[in-house]
Amino acid sequence: MEEAMKLAGSQIVWGIALLILAVVIFQAIKFILLAKKTSKEIGMTNKEVNSALKTGAIAAIGPSFAIIIVAVSLVPFIGEALTLMRIGIIGSAPIESTGASLSANAYGTELGSAGFTAQAFTAVVWTLCIGGIGWLVFVALATKSMDNIQKKIVNRNEKSKQIMGVITTAAIVAAFGNLASAEMVKGFEYIVAALTASITMIAVTALANKSPRMGWLREWSLGIAILVSLVIGYFTI
Numbered sequence: 295m296e297e298a299m300k301l302a303g304s305q306i307v308w309g310i311a312l313l314i315l316a317v318v319i320f321q322a323i324k325f326i327l328l329a330k331k332t333s334k335e336i337g338m339t340n341k342e343v344n345s346a347l348k349t350g351a352i353a354a355i356g357p358s359f360a361i362i363i364v365a366v367s368l369v370p371f372i373g374e375a376l377t378l379m380r381i382g383i384i385g386s387a388p389i390e391s392t393g394a395s396l397s398a399n400a401y402g403t404e405l406g407s408a409g410f411t412a413q414a415f416t417a418v419v420w421t422l423c424i425g426g427i428g429w430l431v432f433v434a435l436a437t438k439s440m441d442n443i444q445k446k447i448v449n450r451n452e453k454s455k456q457i458m459g460v461i462t463t464a465a466i467v468a469a470f471g472n473l474a475s476a477e478m479v480k481g482f483e484y485i486v487a488a489l490t491a492s493i494t495m496i497a498v499t500a501l502a503n504k505s506p507r508m509g510w511l512r513e514w515s516l517g518i519a520i521l522v523s524l525v526i527g528y529f530t531i
Contacts (some may be wrong), residue, residue: 406474495515
């Protein structure tokens with residue numbers, strides 16, 4: 295274990311982790327700049343763009359807390375550098391923790407045990423990195439094609455635009471519904487938390503639409519829903 299942690303905290307591992315993190319930060323900044331440039335072409339005002347950026351930043355706070363909690367629990371087993379590198383790229387702490395545990399077991403040991411050697415740590419690194427390639431390769435290869443398909447459909451007629459809007463909305467509802475249902479089947483407490491978040495989201499959005507002065511609530515709606523559901527879930531569980 296000591297040998298593995300020494301390797302996990304070595305300069306070369308930190309160097310690779312910081313390099314990858316720098317690429318991620320560059321991508322985020324580049325994406326924001328491209329979004330601002332494109333917003334002018336589609337007629338969005340600076341106020342709308344800033345509001346969208348603020349909404350995205352606020353919405354990311356809630357999910358980040360869960361990732362941080364799991365990430366902190368991973369640090370004693372695989373080190374700060376590898377944890378930072380994996381969470382910075384994929385952002386799915388449960389998948390990373392599961393992958394690390396499974397790869398250690400496949401090597402014949404367990405995370406944090408005396409038999410967790412430098413070789414076992416290397417096996418964990420390879421497993422996590424190779425396991426995350428699929429996400430990145432799909433985005434790199436399929437994004438452009440999907441964008442072209444969307445443009446062809448939207449440019450046909452007004453009805454096609456409406457259909458694309460319905461498909462996009464349905465995809466978002468399906469994605470969140472899948473995530474929520476996976477938690478709700480765990481028990482009554484999880485159902486209460488999910489319903490509380492849904493009701494809060496609807497109430498906050500309705501309030502924002504009803505009063506122009508309360509329009510700022512749209513940006514905070516998801517964050518408020520997550521916070522309220524966390525509080526209710528805490529007392530329920």
